[in-house]
C-alpha cells in the first residue's frame with residue numbers, strides 16, 4: 001500500500017507560528033464602540049471649533065496647564081485636536097476623518113470585510129488632500145477652509161504652475177478620481193447629458209400637449225386670446241406633437257423612428273461579479289488572514305549558493321584570431337572551388353569551441369553536392385569535428401562548423417550569472433552552456449519533459465549531468481525540487497550525499513539516498529510509479545491538469561491538507577549509466593521507466609537518463625519515443641549518432657563538452673558549461689551546512705514480489721496503539737497508513753508497522769498498490785468480537 005510520506009504532516013504544520021491578529025467578539029465590541037465614540041467626539045470638537053476656535057487660539061500655547069480655560073465643547077483636548085486637524089492640517093476636509101473613525105467602528109462592530117475598510121481609508125485620505133487644496137485655492141484668505149496643508153500646497157503649486165495650472169491640476173485630480181472610483185467614462189457622461197436633454201424635451205412637449213388639447217377643441221375666450229397671441233408657435237408645436245402622436249400609426253415614419261432610436265440605443269453591459277463558491281470564500285479568508293501558503297517556510301532562512309563558489313576561468317571570453325579565420329576561409333573557398341562550387345558570400349560566427357562559416361553558394365549549385373564534400377573539406381582543413389549543415393534551418397545559407405584551434409571553456413559561473421538564466425521564469429531552468437553564437441542556452445526541463453544523454457566515455461556526460469543539477473540548485477528552493485540519483489558507477493554523484501536532507505528523495509528505510517544498487521533501482525522506479533499514481537489522484541481530486549496549476553491552487557489555500565493535499569515538489573530522476581542498468585535488470589527497469597516517461601510529465605516527475613552506449617538494445621524504441629529532448633556528446637560511430645539523434649553529427653564532435661541538443665526538430669550545437677568536481681563539492685557543502693529537513697523526501701513504500709511482509713507477527717509484539725489504530729481504520733473503513741499518521745499523530749514508520757500488524761490480525765487486507773487496503777471488519781462491534789476471539 002502506498003503509504004503517505006511523513007512530509008504530509010510536516011507540510012500541514014508549519015513550525016513558525018504567525019502572530020494572530022484576530023479579535024474575539026468581545027474585543028471587537030470594545031474596539032468598535034471606542035472608534036465610534038472617538039469619531040463622534042472628533043466631530044463635536046470640529047463643529048465647536050467654528051464657534052470657539054478663535055477664542056481658544058491664545059490658550060493653545062498653554063495647553064498643558066490645568067488652569068488654562070478653553071471654550072471648545074470638548075475643552076482642551078477638543079481645542080487642541082481641532083486646531084491640529086483643521087487649522088494646521090486639512091481645514092474643513094478634516095471632518096472626513098471623524099467620519100472615517102465612525103465607519104471603522106461600524107465595520108469592526110459588524111465584522112465586515114477589512115479590505116473594503118482599507119479602500120475607504122485610502123480614497124478618503126486622497127479626497128481630504130484634494131479638498132484641502134481646493135479650499136486652499138478658493139479660500140486662500142480664510143485658512144480654516146483649506147488648513148495649513150491646503151494653503152502650503154497651493155502656494156507651492158502656484159509658484160510653479162500658476163493659478164491656471166493649479167486649477168487644471170485640481171480638475172484632473174477630480175476626473176481621475178471619478179474615473180477610477182466610479183468607473184466614469186466619457187461615453188457615460190455624454191449619455192447622461194443626452195438622457196437629461198431627452199427628459200427635458202419630453203417634459204416640455206408633455207406640457208405643450210396638455211395645453212394644446214383645450215386650445216384645439218373647445219376654445220374658451222381666454223384660450224382664444226392666448227391662441228391669438230401665440231398663434232404661430234403654439235400651432236406649430238401642436239402640429240408637431242400631433243404629428244408625433246400619429247407617427248406610430250403611420251408606417252413609414254415609424255420605421256424611420258425605430259431606425260433613429262436604434263442608433264441611439266447603447267448596450268449597457270453589466271458585469272456580474274463571478275459567483276464564489278463556498279471553498280473560494282474560505283480560501284480567500286484564509287489567504288487574507290494568513291497570506292498565501294509558503295512552501296519554503298520550513299526552511300525560510302535557506303540561502304541559495306552564491307556565485308563565488310563557482311570558478312572563474314582565465315581562458316574565458318572569445319578571442320578572435322584573425323589569421324586563423326582568414327586561413328580557414330581561404331581553405332573553404334579553395335576546396336569548394338576545386339569542386340567547381342562558387343561562393344557568393346561567406347560570413348563567420350565565432351563560438352567558444354567552433355566557428356561557423358555561413359556560405360551563400362552561387363546560384364544553381366546543388367546543396368547535396370556540398371553536403372557530400374564534408375570529408376573532403378575536413379581533410380583540406382585538416383581538422384577534426386567539421387560539421388556541415390546544409391541548409392541552416394530558417395536561413396538560406398549553408399553552415400560549415402570548424403573547431404577553433406584554441407577553444408575556450410564555458411564556465412558554469414558565466415552561464416549561471418547570465419541574465420537569461422537569472423531572469424528566466426521557467427519551472428525547471430537548466431543552463432546547458434553556450435551556443436555557437438556565444439549565447440547562453442537555457443532550457444526548461446519541465447517542458448522537455450525528459451532528457452536522454454549519450455556520449456562515449458570521457459566526452460563530458462558527467463560534467464553535463466553536474467551542470468544540469470547545479471543549474472537547478474542555483475534556482476530552486478529545496479521545497480520545490482527533489483532529486484533521485486542513480487549512480488551505478490558509485491563515484492560520479494556521491495558528492496550530492498551532502499544535500500540528502502535538502503534535495504534528495506529516497507525510499508523509506510533505505511540508508512543511502514544515492515542509489516548504487518540495481519535491485520534498489522527497481523524498487524525506486526516502482527515507488528516512483530506509485531508516487532505518480534498518488535499525484536494523479538490528488539490532481540484529479542483538485543480538478544487540476546498539471547502540477548503547476550495544482551501548486552498554485554494549494555498555495556492559494558483552496559486545497560485542504562486534511563484531504564491529503566500537500567505542496568508537490570518537482571521530482572527529477574537522474575540515471576547515470578543507463579546501459580548498465582538495462583544489461584542487469586532489463587525489462588524490470590524498462591517497464592517503469594517507460595511508464596514514467598509516458599505519463600509523468602503532468603505531475604512533475606522528470607527523467608534524465610545518461611548512457612555511454614546509445615545502442616538500440618539500450619535505448620529501445622519505447623524509451624526513444626518518450627524522450628524527445630536529447631543531448632549527444634561525441635560518440636564513436638555514425639550508427640550511435642543515428643540512435644541518439646536520428647541523424648549523423650554526434651560522431652563529428654570534438655569532445656570535452658562539445659554537444660548537440662535537440663528537442664525534436666532542429667539540432668543546436670552547444671558547448672556544455674564546465675563545472676568541476678571541487679566546485680560541486682563547494683556547492684553541496686554550502687547547502688549541506690545549512691538547516692535541513694529532518695529527513696530526505698520520502699517516496700511511497702514499494703514491496704517487491706520477493707519482499708513480502710511476514711504476517712506472523714506475535715500478538716505480544718503489537719504496538720501499544722494497535723487497538724486505537726484498529727478502531728480508526730474500522731470506523732473510517734479505509735486501510736491507509738496516512739490516515740493513521742493523521743489521526744494518531746504517528747510517524748510514517750510506526751504507522752506502516754501498525755498496518756502490517758493489522759494485516760496479520762486479519763483486520764485489513766493485503767497491499768494493493770496505490771489503492772487503500774480493504775478493511776475486513778465491517779463495524780466496531782465486529783472488531784471487539786474479533787479481538788476477543790483472538791486473545792482466547
Ligand SMILES: Nc1ncnc2c1ncn2[C@@H]1O[C@H](COP(=O)(O)OP(=O)(O)OP(=O)(O)O)[C@@H](O)[C@H]1O
Pocket residue numbers: 409410455456457458459460461462463464612656657658671672673674675
Ligand atoms: N564542458 C566541458 N568543458 C571543458 N572540458 C570538459 C567539459 N566536459 C568535460 N570536459 C573534460 O572532459 C573530461 C571528462 O569528462 P566527464 O567526466 O564528464 O566524461 P564522461 O563522459 O562522464 O566519462 P565517463 O562516461 O567515463 O564517466 C573532464 O574531466 C574534463 O576535463
